[in-house]
Amino acid sequence: MTDNPSENVTRRDFLKIAWGAAGALALVETGGVVLSFFSPRVAEGEFGGMIEAGLVDSFAPASVTPFTQGRFYLVRMPDGGFVALYRKCTHLGCAVPWNPSENRFVCPCHASAFEMDGQVINAPAPRPLDRFAVIIEGGMVKVDTSTPIQRDHATDADLVYAEVP
Amino acid sequence: MTEPFDPRPEDLKQRVWESIQRDELPPKDDRGRMRVVMNNLVLHLHPSKVAKPTLKFTYTWGLGGLSILLVALLAVTGVMLMFVYTPSPATAYMDMLALQTEVWFGQFVRNIHHWSGNLLVIVAFLHLLRVFFTGGFRTPREFNWVLGVGLLLLVVAANFTGYLLPWDQLAYWAVTVGSSLLSYVPVIGEGLRNFLLGGPEVGAATLTNFYGLHVAIIPLTLMGIVSFHIWRVRKDTLSIPHKLDGTIDGAESNQVEKVTTLPHLVSREVVFALVMTGLILLWSMWVNAPLEAAANPDHSPNPAKAAWYFMGLQELLLHFHPVFGAIVIPALGLGALALVPYQRFDLSAEGVWFRSTKGRRMAIAGALSALVAVPLLVVLDEYVIDLPAMLPTIPTLISNGWIPFAAVLLLVIGYYEGVKRVFKATACEARLSVFVLLVVSFVLLTVIGIAFRGEGMALMLPWEVL
Ligand code: FES
Numbered sequence: 187m188t189d190n191p192s193e194n195v196t197r198r199d200f201l202k203i204a205w206g207a208a209g210a211l212a213l214v215e216t217g218g219v220v221l222s223f224f225s226p227r228v229a230e231g232e233f234g235g236m237i238e239a240g241l242v243d244s245f246a247p248a249s250v251t252p253f254t255q256g257r258f259y260l261v262r263m264p265d266g267g268f269v270a271l272y273r274k275c276t277h278l279g280c281a282v283p284w285n286p287s288e289n290r291f292v293c294p295c296h297a298s299a300f301e302m303d304g305q306v307i308n309a310p311a312p313r314p315l316d317r318f319a320v321i322i323e324g325g326m327v328k329v330d331t332s333t334p335i336q337r338d339h340a341t342d343a344d345l346v347y348a349e350v351p
Numbered sequence: 352m353t354e355p356f357d358p359r360p361e362d363l364k365q366r367v368w369e370s371i372q373r374d375e376l377p378p379k380d381d382r383g384r385m386r387v388v389m390n391n392l393v394l395h396l397h398p399s400k401v402a403k404p405t406l407k408f409t410y411t412w413g414l415g416g417l418s419i420l421l422v423a424l425l426a427v428t429g430v431m432l433m434f435v436y437t438p439s440p441a442t443a444y445m446d447m448l449a450l451q452t453e454v455w456f457g458q459f460v461r462n463i464h465h466w467s468g469n470l471l472v473i474v475a476f477l478h479l480l481r482v483f484f485t486g487g488f489r490t491p492r493e494f495n496w497v498l499g500v501g502l503l504l505l506v507v508a509a510n511f512t513g514y515l516l517p518w519d520q521l522a523y524w525a526v527t528v529g530s531s532l533l534s535y536v537p538v539i540g541e542g543l544r545n546f547l548l549g550g551p552e553v554g555a556a557t558l559t560n561f562y563g564l565h566v567a568i569i570p571l572t573l574m575g576i577v578s579f580h581i582w583r584v585r586k587d588t589l590s591i592p593h594k595l596d597g598t599i600d601g602a603e604s605n606q607v608e609k610v611t612t613l614p615h616l617v618s619r620e621v622v623f624a625l626v627m628t629g630l631i632l633l634w635s636m637w638v639n640a641p642l643e644a645a646a647n648p649d650h651s652p653n654p655a656k657a658a659w660y661f662m663g664l665q666e667l668l669l670h671f672h673p674v675f676g677a678i679v680i681p682a683l684g685l686g687a688l689a690l691v692p693y694q695r696f697d698l699s700a701e702g703v704w705f706r707s708t709k710g711r712r713m714a715i716a717g718a719l720s721a722l723v724a725v726p727l728l729v730v731l732d733e734y735v736i737d738l739p740a741m742l743p744t745i746p747t748l749i750s751n752g753w754i755p756f757a758a759v760l761l762l763v764i765g766y767y768e769g770v771k772r773v774f775k776a777t778a779c780e781a782r783l784s785v786f787v788l789l790v791v792s793f794v795l796l797t798v799i800g801i802a803f804r805g806e807g808m809a810l811m812l813p814w815e816v817l
Contacts, residue, residue: 224546224547224560225546226545226546226548226556227548241616244708254649266457267794271518275550277531277668277673278527278528278532278668279527279528279530279531279652279671280524280528280651280655281529281648281649281651282651283650283651293651294651294652294653294654294655295524295528295651295654295655295810296668296669296808297669297807297809298707309672309739309747309751309752310668310672310673310676312672312673312747312748332454338655
């Protein structure tokens, strides 16, 4: 024990701190209970999980096929590569329709436009359309719609090709 | 020993009445009138006496009182609507149709609720302007201004959560767009939005969440803060209207006369409330609240617009990267608004409309500057400047965010300094000018968004849009 009171925690101070800490802990606990109670109950595999889109040959090159239930477009690029685009605009979430005459996706809400592979051609959208993983097995195109994949740029690496027989 | 007797056990009617209303009605003298105010639950929100000049209608315009009236109308009609509405995607829109076609006066009650809610946004905003322009936020009322800003946000939140409930196209997409703004908040944004929506997209869980917020959490919070707000007004009293030369408006001399609240204030309030209620009912008889086709998550209408009070924000989003349009600029604006009463203030300006003669000129200057600059900048940005295309290698957060934001900020700061130098305005008057500039800009953006944005959100003339 030293004589310098500033180096010592008095009994009174200790109790104050203890009460404060207990109060804070109670608040955090209450907050935790409330937050968890109201947190979304997200089901596994939203939008139906794995969707079988169809046979590779049923999609012509340079075509865009909407899948309303899965909320995505299955795009086959002119070179035959597949990419599945989430139809939700990366700007503020509107449903983006494909505009065949202009050969681009045009969002009705704030006029963002996207190329066939999802690349932004007209702001305000900050990034390309999100995509879903595409898997091709035995000539069948499958789309895993459980998690949208965000990307900064649309690249050729996003494209999935059917193995050449 | 005898039991102590009640003096008048037999006069039951009189005793019941006195147990409810303690003071004589009608009160005979000023003392009696003051006691009625003190002892009555509703009236006691008022002080027992008020300064006579503050009764002048053209000082307060009755805007605070009108807000309370609207809240009351909203509570009554809102509870009525709860009896004929189920918050579920399967039933919500059907309930709306039934409400309009089968329920007696259903359309009428919905109209009153809808229009009162929309009017409340306008009236609360005008109330804020009135208090700002008369310097009513001065010591000791600073914190009540902050409470008022909080109330304005709650009013907007109440409108926004109510917007979704009809579950029509307008509701669905306005809420999709509005809630997506949240996801641009760094780090927590995405989680916050999912929490609010109860999932990644607007759906059944969103409707339940919004219903709970709209009918319970927001109204209760609002009522609590409103009570606090009014109680503070009673404790701090209203600011007193002054003329430009410092004499008191509405008084013969500089001596402030006090009058009893009952009947001087209360009678005015009652008459005003009755007239306004009449007008709202009339309007609701003739003008129906809108209802579009049932919500369709597969198809966004073109143009998909947010609720009208968010159109200023949506217009900002057309010009700035979302981090700036949705987060930085609104947050700075709100922060500045909340700090208004803590700025240095020329005390002689309290109660004077627009502070001073120069203040009035500076207010006009601010409004005119906005009227010139905002349409000009909007048109320039729409047709001429395309920063992301001009600077393709730079991320849009900088080309479409930092650069235009810094430019606008510099313009505003330059304007403030310019007003002080060129017109020799005090800091107080210059801030008033900047305030007017920003408020008029926001209103203009809102008008542009509502009336000048058509298909694909392209600029169009109002008759092509509306
Ligand atoms: S939501 Fe698509 S451009 Fe805004």
